Amino acid sequence: MKISENWLREWVNPNISSDDLVAQITLAGLEVDEVLPVASDFTGVVVGEITAAEPHPNADKLQVCQVFDGTETFQVVCGAPNARPGIKIPFAKIGAVLGADFKIKKAKLRQVESLGMLCSASELGLSDDHDGIMELPLTARAGEDFRAYLGLDDCIIDVDLTPNRSDCLSLAGLAREVSVLNKTDVTPVAIVPVAPGIDEVFPVRVESAESCPRYLGRVIRGVNVATTTPLWMVEKLRRSGVRSIDPIVDVTNYVMLELGQPMHAFDLANLSGSVVVRMAKQDEKITLLDGQGITLRDDTMVIADESTPLAIAGVMGGEGSGVQADTQDIFLESAFFAPLALAGKARSYGLHTDASHRYERGVDATLQEKAMERATALILEISGGQVGPITHVVNEAFLPAAAVVTLRRKKLDQYLALSIDKDLVTDILTRLGLEMVEVTDDAWTTKAPSHRFDIAIEADLIEEVARIYGYDNLPSSMPQAAVNFTPLSETKTQIQVLRSILVSQGYQEAVTYSFIDPVLSKQFLPNIEPVPLANPISADMGVMRPSLIPGLVKAYLYNQNRQQSRVRLFETGRRFIGSVDALADLDQQQQVAGLIAGTRHAEAWYHGSEKVDFYDLKAHVEALFALNDGGMPTFKRSECEFLHPGRSADLFIDEQFVGLMGELHPQLSKSLGANQPIYVFDIALDAVLNAKLPEYKAVSRFPEVRRDLALLVDRDVPVSALESVISATAGDAFKGVLVFDVYQGQGIDESKKSVALGLTWQHPSHTLSDEEVNNSVELAVAALSEQLGAVVRG
Structure with missing residues (x-):
């Protein structure tokens, strides 16, 4: 909220400097965002009066004016269209300085001498209006210093209020705070009830008493909307960030800033039957003062007459019922709306107004009559008219009770x-x-x-x-407490270690939203009903993520669209399966997920530009399980909907499913706009955090023995099955198996493949003989033949 310091000091004037006042307000919890001057820096400008104006002899759009400064008259050439005899204006005399370095000097414009400059509001830093010179009230005294006349040695204090301090969204509220802080009395403006001059009232009916427990209305006839709002009011509005519109609207805005009570004036000629405070009918329409057409919902309160809505209650008035240039009679309203009835309504229609800002946070429920009397007095003073009695509609049962x-x-x-x-x-x-x-x-x-x-x-x-x-x-002291350091468990891998492993593989950690687009969720997991949000931030963040993969893929596409083709991302977080209706059924599973795409290595001269593939991803996944107590996972063909059917795998530890990995399905990649294969993994976090305790084993002093086997097996037999059979049957000295070649093609049946394996043995206590190794090989080959139908290639 912006407020003029001079206006604040009219109400409460502690004997402290501006800087101390600002610091005091901030320390009291009402943070001041900034302090700005009310006008640009200028000197040498006085109030002048144009006593004569004649056309310039050598220019069609210029006038030669005679300007009186209270002592003498000066000739000034002016191009403003509103320059005319009899008006008071800001007059920059010879030697005046506008802004940083613009000095007024004697000049000749088209061979006519000019001794000064007549200033517009924009040239003085008062507003953006540069259409003509600024006109002052005729009561302004010629020769008076212009800064002193308008009180421009002032500053605008911009206070950033927290939502709970709605009581300070007014000059009166801020003055109360300053008064309390300085033990200084407040001198509020005197508000005297206006005696009705006519008996006319306009009927009011409140159908939503719980949302609007107090509504006041008053008829004022014979107002002159064509009058000019006094300069003192225009200036106070300007310094509060509010533009002057017409006298009636200016008064309602002024009272809102002064007392904190939003108000609205209707053109009485455009009201039909009575004013009705009710809930809108579904799909009822209204055109607002800003010209925006709104289709209303039935949870929105409106001010209406017997035929149509006139305003969205507490937000904005309608275009057809507002004060117009030809308005002569008005109906002035002042109401208390329950904060919960208006909370979020303006934002739901894409609106935010000064009125809604105040009503949503809470307006004093006893303020409405005071504001009505203050606004009435100002309207009569500025625009004239005859005023009727106040119509009160109050339901005490729904007014807030004092706590x-x-x-x-x-x-x-x-x-x-x-x-x-x-x-x-x-x-x-x-x-x-x-x-x-x-x-x-x-x-x-x-x-x-x-x-x-x-x-x-x-x-x-x-x-x-x-x-x-x-x-x-208040005293400041360091908190004292006994700190008990909990030792790290040796049976759990710290998540920082997991992150380090992935970072060492070239990954960068990502943090994506837990909310995703329902459409995106269905594209990845059509058979899982995602958990919906009751009040989503936006339509494309409407459900809780059933997997971390969609968020990572979306992050990849963001990078792809910015010419970043080599991407490696990982994330740790929760996925959500179940229902929020029964919290016990909502399963929040901690996962670690990753994504790779693009080239295997960053671009460089010393290696090629090969693309990553399934086996790159597999190596990264196996690195996560390197410290796992359960050992390496078993890989089995995956049936996941969003993965490539031939380049994907499910991960199992002791026959328990722990995750999946593979290439994103080509159709899904194409529909999302990906221009290259994307490889992803998604693994239960607990599955990779079970640490394997280090265990010492003596290093054998005896040599290894290796035998190579080339086996013919059916194409659909996974290599992991070969490894399992060999490990189970090759004897105690068996150390490991290595796949060094897989061949399919000429010379081999189309239903078969040739797998070349390197088998290694090493005994801890003696050198293995050929007979021992050959026996182990024969046992392994026999088992492979019996269990998998494998044949040693001749």
């Missing part, structure tokens, strides 16, 4: 680590506007004022005492 809160001395001292004098605490609470219901040595029982929606529990009062006492006056 009664007890503050205990014991809790106050405990939280502040300080014992504040009882009388000082009472004084602070009283100055904050709380009514002292009961005060004892041990507690204060208070009743919160109507403007403080945020005071509801004891902690709120503790915070208020701390704020006003001064956070910088």
